[in-house]
Amino acid sequence: MRPSLPFTILGIDSDNFINAHLKRYCESNSISFTRSRAYKKNDSAHIEQKNWDVVRKMIGYGRFDTYEQLDIINRVHRLLAFYQNYFQPSRKLISKKRIGATVTKHYDTATTPAQRLLDRKDTPRDTNNRLRDTFRKINPAALLRSINNLSKELYDTLLE
Numbered sequence: 001m002r003p004s005l006p007f008t009i010l011g012i013d014s015d016n017f018i019n020a021h022l023k024r025y026c027e028s029n030s031i032s033f034t035r036s037r038a039y040k041k042n043d044s045a046h047i048e049q050k051n052w053d054v055v056r057k058m059i060g061y062g063r064f065d066t067y068e069q070l071d072i073i074n075r076v077h078r079l080l081a082f083y084q085n086y087f088q089p090s091r092k093l094i095s096k097k098r099i100g101a102t103v104t105k106h107y108d109t110a111t112t113p114a115q116r117l118l119d120r121k122d123t124p125r126d127t128n129n130r131l132r133d134t135f136r137k138i139n140p141a142a143l144l145r146s147i148n149n150l151s152k153e154l155y156d157t158l159l160e
Contacts, residue, residue, distance in 0.1 A: 006117060006127045054084055058151055062158055072154045079147045085113045087140045 002009060011032030012022070026033035058076060089110035097104045114131050117123050 006131055007123070054080060058147060059154065060151075062155065064154065064157075066157065069154060069157050072150055072157070076147060076150045076154070079143060079150070082134075082138055083140070083143055083147060086135055086138055087143075088112060089115075 009029075009031055011034065012026055014022070014033070014035045023033055025031070055077075058080060059073060064070070064073060089112050091107035091110045093105055094108050095106045097106075111119070114135060118128055118131055
């Protein structure tokens with residue numbers, strides 16, 4: 001996965017489940033490896049929210065345990081990465097202010113992750129070019145149809 005990313009990985013944040021292989025990989029490649037805070041069970045809620053928002057909406061909660069199903073899930077994930085990064089804008093929290101019991105939150109303008117990367121001044125020119133080229137080649141309607149077709153194919157394997 002690392003060579004396909006348009007940026008250098010500086011750090012990985014994990015939940016409290018620490019994978020020894022991932023930890024070793026991060027140490028050998030000078031990647032910061034952090035985990036959620038001990039005894040702060042709400043930290044995982046943010047990770048689980050993203051799992052729901054991205055993965056569970058498209059794949060669901062079925063029990064998939066064959067190599068055929070794994071192949072389909074991997075293809076869905078690859079397509080979902082394009083869909084999420086190029087066509088799903090999100091807003092980032094800029095500030096949060098508490099006045100008594102009232103909390104006021106201010107967000108930035110909704111932007112896709114790819115656009116956020118393009119807007120940064122420190123993004124290398126070749127990365128910008130690659131992001132723009134990829135964006136021009138993707139048909140969002142066809143991409144979503146492919147994701148939906150693969151999801152249907154995945155559930156059809158449960159009926160066999």
